[in-house]
Amino acid sequence: MKRHSRPETFAPTEAVRASDPQLSLPFSGRKPSSGPASRSATPLVATSSSRRAFRPEEAAREVRLPRSPADDADRVAVALSLYLPPGKTLELALTNNHYSMISVRRKADGYRLRLHQMFVDAAPRVVRALARYVVHNDRRASTLLGEYIEDHQHIIRKQERRPRHIKLRTAGRHHDLQAIYDRLNGQMFGGALEARITWGPGAVQRDGIRRRRSIKMGSFAVEDRVIRIHPALDQENVPDFFVAWIVFHEMLHGKHEVRRTNGRRRFHTEEFLAEERTFPDYDRACAWEKANLDRLLRS
Numbered sequence: 248m249k250r251h252s253r254p255e256t257f258a259p260t261e262a263v264r265a266s267d268p269q270l271s272l273p274f275s276g277r278k279p280s281s282g283p284a285s286r287s288a289t290p291l292v293a294t295s296s297s298r299r300a301f302r303p304e305e306a307a308r309e310v311r312l313p314r315s316p317a318d319d320a321d322r323v324a325v326a327l328s329l330y331l332p333p334g335k336t337l338e339l340a341l342t343n344n345h346y347s348m349i350s351v352r353r354k355a356d357g358y359r360l361r362l363h364q365m366f367v368d369a370a371p372r373v374v375r376a377l378a379r380y381v382v383h384n385d386r387r388a389s390t391l392l393g394e395y396i397e398d399h400q401h402i403i404r405k406q407e408r409r410p411r412h413i414k415l416r417t418a419g420r421h422h423d424l425q426a427i428y429d430r431l432n433g434q435m436f437g438g439a440l441e442a443r444i445t446w447g448p449g450a451v452q453r454d455g456i457r458r459r460r461s462i463k464m465g466s467f468a469v470e471d472r473v474i475r476i477h478p479a480l481d482q483e484n485v486p487d488f489f490v491a492w493i494v495f496h497e498m499l500h501g502k503h504e505v506r507r508t509n510g511r512r513r514f515h516t517e518e519f520l521a522e523e524r525t526f527p528d529y530d531r532a533c534a535w536e537k538a539n540l541d542r543l544l545r546s
Contacts, residue, residue: 316341319341319364319367320339320340320341322367323339323341323362323366323367323374324337324339326371326374327339327360327374327377327378327381329378330374330375330378330379330382331357331358331378331381331382332382334356335356335357335358335382336356336357336358337357337358337360337381338357338358338359338360339360339362340360340361340362341362341363341364341367342361342362342363342364343363343364344361344363344470345403345469345470346468346469346470347361348362348363348365348396349361349362349363349377349380349392350362351380351381351384353381358381358382360381362377363396363403364402365395365396365399365402365403366395369395372391373391373392373395376388376391376392376395377392380392393512413443413445413471413473414445415443415444415445415473416445416446417444417445417446419446419478419481420481421481421482421483421485422480422481422485422487422490424444424445424446424476424490424494425444427487427490427491427494428442428444428474428494428498430491431491431494431495431498432498435495435498435525435526436498436502440498440501440502441472441501442467442472442473442474442498442501443471443472443473443474444473444474444475444476444494445473445474445475445476446475446476446478446481447466447475447476447477447478448478461544462477462479462540462543462544463477464476464477464479464480464493464543465477465493465494465496465497466497467497467498467500467501469500469505472501474494474497474498474501476490476493476494476497479543480493480543485539485543486535488528488531488532488535489528489532489535489536491526491528492526492528492529492532495523495526496523499519499522499523500514500519502522503516503518503519503522
């Protein structure tokens with residue numbers, strides 16, 4: 248015999264007929280009689296309504312997703328682009344730095360800007376000042392931005408700093424930076440200065456030619472308290488007293504605070520310069536720098 252598959256619809260069997268008392272839903276509030284006649288009677292019709300039908304209509308809920316850093320950067324970039332010269336591009340990156348709030352690199356075709364997160368919700372007046380500072384390095388705009396940063400120092404202070412791992416390289420081919428630092432710390436600072444020191448990264452070669460128009464012989468990172476010395480000073484013909492003078496200069500940055508005058512930061516105050524002149528070989532180091540700067544630029 249040929250078998251057929253079961254059809255999609257089927258007739259109710261005797262076990263599930265409508266007259267089965269298990270399917271009678273007495274929601275009307277009346278108790279069904281327990282006699283034999285009730286079993287053969289017509290099932291009661293539900294008269295109650297769902298409570299949901301009586302609920303008042305609620306307004307649609309508005310879901311707001313949190314803004315991402317990319318969204319904030321786009322908002323600031325769009326606001327700044329309104330005040331940029333035609334044809335100029337803007338590369339914007341938001342940061343949470345504790346020290347550098349605004350960093351601008353001006354290029355032929357536009358600007359590269361690193362900006363602290365505090366400027367995301369800045370007023371239009373501050374945005375216009377920021378644009379003037381980016382484009383023209385405007386002094387009045389710099390003053391206004393300095394005041395804005397001072398008023399928002401609480402944002403910087405409440406940020407949690409993530410510790411950074413920094414690989415230190417103190418021993419050079421000709422000069423040992425750690426030995427120079429320890430000697431100066433004991434002689435000039437009473438051993439009280441707390442900082443680390445390392446040789447900086449090497450010069451970048453392009454097409455086999457080192458292109459250097461200026462040289463930053465040393466730097467002091469306030470956030471990490473790390474002194475970096477340019478590796479061009481690690482040469483046999485660079486005297487120890489000159490390297491020590493550069494190290495001493497950067498150590499002074501770890502001692503003297505940066506002051507703000509008329510909205511501009513002053514790294515080399517009168518007190519700073521006066522203490523720098525206490526270096527034992529100050530005059531000789533200045534003279535050597537003047538006579539050998541060109542050679543350092545070519546190295």
